Amino acid sequence: MHKVSQKVLDFLYARAICFRNPEDPRSSLVIIACDLVGFQYRIARLARRAISRRTGIPISNIILHFTHSHSSPDTIGVFFNRLANVLTFDVQYDVVRYIMHHIVRAGVNAFKNAQEANLGYGVTSIPSPFLAIRRRSPYEYIQEPVRFLKITDPEGNLTGIVVNYQAHPTQMPGGNADIHPEYPGMVAKALFKYYPSLQFAAYFNGASGDVTIHGYKGYWMKRHRDHASHDDSMAYSIKLVEDLGQRFADLVIKAIDDVHVEPVTTVDVRRRFLFPRIGRVRSVWNRLGLYKTASGKSRMLLHEFRDAIRIGLFHDLYKLVNGRFLPMLNIVMNGRQVHHQTELFVARINDIYWFSSPGEPFIEYQAKLSKKVPAGKFFFSQMNETCGYIYPWSFYVTGGYEKFFSFDALFGEYLLKTFKDTLDSMKA
Numbered sequence: 001m002h003k004v005s006q007k008v009l010d011f012l013y014a015r016a017i018c019f020r021n022p023e024d025p026r027s028s029l030v031i032i033a034c035d036l037v038g039f040q041y042r043i044a045r046l047a048r049r050a051i052s053r054r055t056g057i058p059i060s061n062i063i064l065h066f067t068h069s070h071s072s073p074d075t076i077g078v079f080f081n082r083l084a085n086v087l088t089f090d091v092q093y094d095v096v097r098y099i100m101h102h103i104v105r106a107g108v109n110a111f112k113n114a115q116e117a118n119l120g121y122g123v124t125s126i127p128s129p130f131l132a133i134r135r136r137s138p139y140e141y142i143q144e145p146v147r148f149l150k151i152t153d154p155e156g157n158l159t160g161i162v163v164n165y166q167a168h169p170t171q172m173p174g175g176n177a178d179i180h181p182e183y184p185g186m187v188a189k190a191l192f193k194y195y196p197s198l199q200f201a202a203y204f205n206g207a208s209g210d211v212t213i214h215g216y217k218g219y220w221m222k223r224h225r226d227h228a229s230h231d232d233s234m235a236y237s238i239k240l241v242e243d244l245g246q247r248f249a250d251l252v253i254k255a256i257d258d259v260h261v262e263p264v265t266t267v268d269v270r271r272r273f274l275f276p277r278i279g280r281v282r283s284v285w286n287r288l289g290l291y292k293t294a295s296g297k298s299r300m301l302l303h304e305f306r307d308a309i310r311i312g313l314f315h316d317l318y319k320l321v322n323g324r325f326l327p328m329l330n331i332v333m334n335g336r337q338v339h340h341q342t343e344l345f346v347a348r349i350n351d352i353y354w355f356s357s358p359g360e361p362f363i364e365y366q367a368k369l370s371k372k373v374p375a376g377k378f379f380f381s382q383m384n385e386t387c388g389y390i391y392p393w394s395f396y397v398t399g400g401y402e403k404f405f406s407f408d409a410l411f412g413e414y415l416l417k418t419f420k421d422t423l424d425s426m427k428a
Helices: 041-055 093-112 182-194 218-226 230-256 294-321 363-370 393-398 411-427
Strands: 014-019 029-034 062-066 118-123 132-134 147-152 158-165 200-205 211-213 267-274 331-334 337-340 342-349 352-356 378-381
Touching: 014 093, 014 200, 029 093, 029 200, 029 342, 041 062, 041 093, 062 352, 118 230, 147 230, 147 378, 158 182, 158 230, 158 378, 182 200, 182 230, 200 378, 218 230, 267 411, 342 411, 352 411, 363 378, 363 411
Parallel strands: 029 062, 158 200, 352 378
Antiparallel strands: 014 029, 118 147, 132 211, 147 158, 267 342, 331 337, 342 352
16 A cells, blocks of 8 residues: 555646757757656666657766655655555556656657757855755754756747755655645746746755755644644645745846856766665774763664664665565665665756766765865756665764665765766866
8 A cells, every 4th residue: 555645736747958969969968857756766767768769868868856845656665655654665656657658758858849048057145034954953054045047048038947956845744645846846836927938947956865944844833833624734835835936936036137148068977876885884983982971882882783783684684685675776786785776967068067966965965066166056956866865974973864764874975976086077
């Protein structure tokens, strides 16, 4: 029994943009934003292969992004379903096939309908009041602008806007099974409303593993404050999410006229495979010094023993069934070691760099990469498929996040190094 949706509160979309080489499709790039919580890697590859067959664009130049709306079908296989309140560990493939059809169609149509265009990179003012906050202690505010791309036709008419920020789209209740794109979909909707002749608008979610929108948890505010019904609380939440989407749109609208555009002359895409190892941790003896008291060391050792058992069982389960029981990860075996195969992308469009990461990386990685980008022009999009939180080692030590779901505690270091090496190879 799976998570069951009973109504459509607003439509979900797959929004595709193609940077097409008019002479050679092998040098083109397609990026697709999907209003979904995520996707299994193996299924995402099938969708990318289908787009590749129909367009001639290599699969390595096709990037899928998932905005991470929890108010969407479970296309990962990790949600508790509302019928039995147990994990199902898999997806409803009839639903997934329907979704894949639309993802493929969006990518193919973007390729077929690509037009000559100019492109510019812009940032908004720092949102005030602030938009996002860390989800765990120390609960720091995120003082960053919203990034966006401005697309015009050769005559200078605005034809497209691509928005990039980072925060969890979970303003509705976590167990909500009804269909809604949450605030990422509302950003695009508000832009289309303001610019009736706009041909394309999309929101791409950045490194939001430890970041959430602040002050828009409408459902819980209404239920706890007014003892409201579920329907009234959901209606209140939808209104707040629409207001949030309008805030993003207003920030972009205010800044967009000042953005310079120029023809797209360079498209360079690099893909790197990653093999995070299930159950990998750093030696406990390297961490004892971080805990100053005997009680602190004791608690750490007890927690470590518990986590070692849990991760060990996780590791042995995957080894036993070779990943067939929990298919949200793409399991490959290397001797006795169990790995999850995934991939990352770095694309350069003119002087703008686009990082596409698996999983839900923490904002530290986005910040470190942005400092290495020439001219500071960058996008960071997460969730080209699903593999859990990707956090710095210090977060693993201090706790507070779902360490069990983050199956490789050293994945963050591995991810950042691969991103940096790929970026350096492109700048060389």
